[in-house]
Amino acid sequence: xxxxxxxxxxxxxxxxxxxxxGRVDLLIGPTEPPGLAPQLMxxxxxxxxxxxxxxxxxxxxxxxxxxRLKVVSNMAVGVxxxxxxxxxxRGILVGNTPDVLTEGTADLTMAILLSAARKxxxxxxxxxxxxxxxxxPTGWLGADLTGATLGIIGxxxxxxxxxxxxxxxxxxLVYTDSIRQLDQESLLNITYLSMDELLANSDxxxxxxxxxxxxxxxxxxxxxxxxxxxxxxxxxxxxPIVDTPALLRALREGWITxxxxxxxxxxxxxxxxxxxxxxxxxxxxxxxxxxxxxRQKMCELACANLLAGVExxxxxxxxx
Numbered sequence: 480x481x482x483x484x485x486x487x488x489x490x491x492x493x494x495x496x497x498x499x500x501g502r503v504d505l506l507i508g509p510t511e512p513p514g515l516a517p518q519l520m521x522x523x524x525x526x527x528x529x530x531x532x533x534x535x536x537x538x539x540x541x542x543x544x545x546x547r548l549k550v551v552s553n554m555a556v557g558v559x560x561x562x563x564x565x566x567x568x569r570g571i572l573v574g575n576t577p578d579v580l581t582e583g584t585a586d587l588t589m590a591i592l593l594s595a596a597r598k599x600x601x602x603x604x605x606x607x608x609x610x611x612x613x614x615x616p617t618g619w620l621g622a623d624l625t626g627a628t629l630g631i632i633g634x635x636x637x638x639x640x641x642x643x644x645x646x647x648x649x650x651x652l653v654y655t656d657s658i659r660q661l662d663q664e665s666l667l668n669i670t671y672l673s674m675d676e677l678l679a680n681s682d683x684x685x686x687x688x689x690x691x692x693x694x695x696x697x698x699x700x701x702x703x704x705x706x707x708x709x710x711x712x713x714x715x716x717x718x719p720i721v722d723t724p725a726l727l728r729a730l731r732e733g734w735i736t737x738x739x740x741x742x743x744x745x746x747x748x749x750x751x752x753x754x755x756x757x758x759x760x761x762x763x764x765x766x767x768x769x770x771x772x773x774r775q776k777m778c779e780l781a782c783a784n785l786l787a788g789v790e791x792x793x794x795x796x797x798x799x
Contacts, residue, residue, distance in 0.1 A: 550788020
């Protein structure tokens with residue numbers, strides 16, 4: 480019996496793909512560049528399944544070249560790189576990998592929040608450059624977490640995990656979401672606020688909502704001007720939720736004190752971008768889920784979704 484033919488868009492460690500061995504014929508793309516390599520595009524016409532990562536754009540044009548395709552399994556929680564309407568029109572199932580990266584992304588959120596709050600990148604650079612002459616009572620002063628208000632935009636799984644961690648630092652928790660979560664308010668000791676109230680009252684604002692048409696550019700000039708001048712903005716969700724030119728102005732002109740970004744718009748941010756020149760902007764290269772354990776679990780779940788789709792079973796995690 481002929482095995483399903485599947486395409487993995489980018490090379491991944493062999494041990495992460497063990498569940499696919501003997502069950503599918505697998506064509507694996509290169510590690511780079513982003514998007515599908517030409518040799519993969521040439522074989523789309525015979526593909527039953529496609530395992531993608533978040534830098535792959537799966538749109539109507541690509542799907543038109545894949546008439547046999549049954550499933551797109553995305554190795555990510557977000558599916559903003561996939562045209563869901565085009566997949567639905569063709570009866571193609573779409574899977575994602577929620578839950579397994581919640582803890583890792585929440586850890587990274589707190590790491591960059593703390594780094595920005597305590598000015599660690601600048602302090603480390605100053606030490607390397609010989610500017611650390613002696614202990615200084617006024618040197619490298621940062622922001623306290625205990626007693627500070629953390630505003631969480633999007634109280635999904637990652638937002639809740641961040642709230643639990645922040646609670647341990649003695650922070651006051653507030654949130655805003657499209658749906659008010661009364662059950663979580665007592666559980667997490669967190670208070671619901673409107674978006675404007677959250678921006679005006681938070682010492683730290685962290686973004687954990689999905690990228691949707693209504694959240695694209697959510698943190699724009701108008702929003703950032705409502706924040707405290709002492710506030711720090713953290714984004715570990717998706718880059719386009721923050722208006723990049725507005726953020727640059729906010730940091731240069733002092734609308735807010737600092738930003739810590741795991742994601743950017745565009746992504747990657749060009750090395751020549753002026754945000755890199757600002758000492759009050761910490762940027763890391765989309766590493767929220769970048770632990771050995773998390774990335775392997777993401778891949779294994781993506782493989783499970785892929786196999787289910789090509790074998791005619793229900794996906795473990797399917798986008799409706």
